[in-house]
Amino acid sequence: MDGKLYVCATPIGNLEDITLRVLNVLKEVDFIAAEDTRHTIKLLNHYEIKNRLISYHEHNEKKRSDEIIKKLLSGESCALVSDAGMPGISDPGAIIIKEAINNNVEIIVLPGATAFVPALVMSGFDTDKFVFEGFLPNKKGEKNKALEKLIYESRTIIFYESPHRLTDTLKAMIKAFGKRQISVSREITKKFEETVRGDLEEVLTYFESKDIKGEFVLVVKGNEEVIPEISIDVDKALRELIDDGMTKKDAVNHLVKTYKLNKNEVYQKSLEL
Secondary structure, three states: OOOEEEEEOEOOOOOOOOOHHHHHHHHHOOEEEEOOHHHHHHHHHHOOOOOOEEEOOOOOHHHHHHHHHHHHHOOOOEEEEOOOEOOOOOOOOHHHHHHHHHOOOEEEEEOOOOOHHHHHHHHOOOOOOEEEEEEOOOOHHHHHHHHHOOOOOOOEEEEEEOHHHHHHHHHHHHHHHOOOEEEEEEOOOOOOOEEEEEEHHHHHHHHHOOOOOOOEEEEEOOOOOOOOOOOOOHHHHHHHHHHOOOOHHHHHHHHHHHHOOOHHHHHHHHHOO
16 A cells, blocks of 8 residues: 655744654654755654654755655655755755656645745735746746736736845845835744834835845735736737848847737737738
């Protein structure tokens, strides 16, 4: 009989934010795969749980996934945990979950603490529709491009950010979003938990005057501007631009950027010319 993979959410700061179900699973499984065994052992010791730990992190994820799958197929059960929150959400876990699916291993996800949901609720912004972007790219150019794609996003937008990148990211957001409203939460569930709200420039000014510490969740209000419907004959516009000397690629990019069109649809039309 095959084992089961239990994906377990763990506390993001306060050790009391863990479910009884997760605690029972951590006791009963054959072994625990942890992002950092040194971190997880503190949680286990706090609840007087003794179990076998193996490391599972971004540097050994592929190799370790193969080893864990073999154990699962031999009948052992595994609890997968990250240092904080839900494995696979901006943390290691996605690879082994995909491998478990490919090998028909039963996966049981145990809900629990996560940072972006409390931050979203505390923002006061629309919670009916939102998008979670995780961490933005490190490189400035790639970060700016990622934000530009979200300029017309009407849903609430959520990001994770680290302390040493916070002010640079806020500056990039000002460039893309202007004086859009933002709510920034840090150290959620911890002693120095804090949420700062205001427009992007106000929040940047606040954090530039502070010693920035902790992990951050940035919640940006969606674009409330009404984007006017623009009627355009795409085939005709593509032909005219190409006749004027543009390459197909440049013509497609020009129309997409100017008229906020779907790039795939414009690209397909360019192939038909």
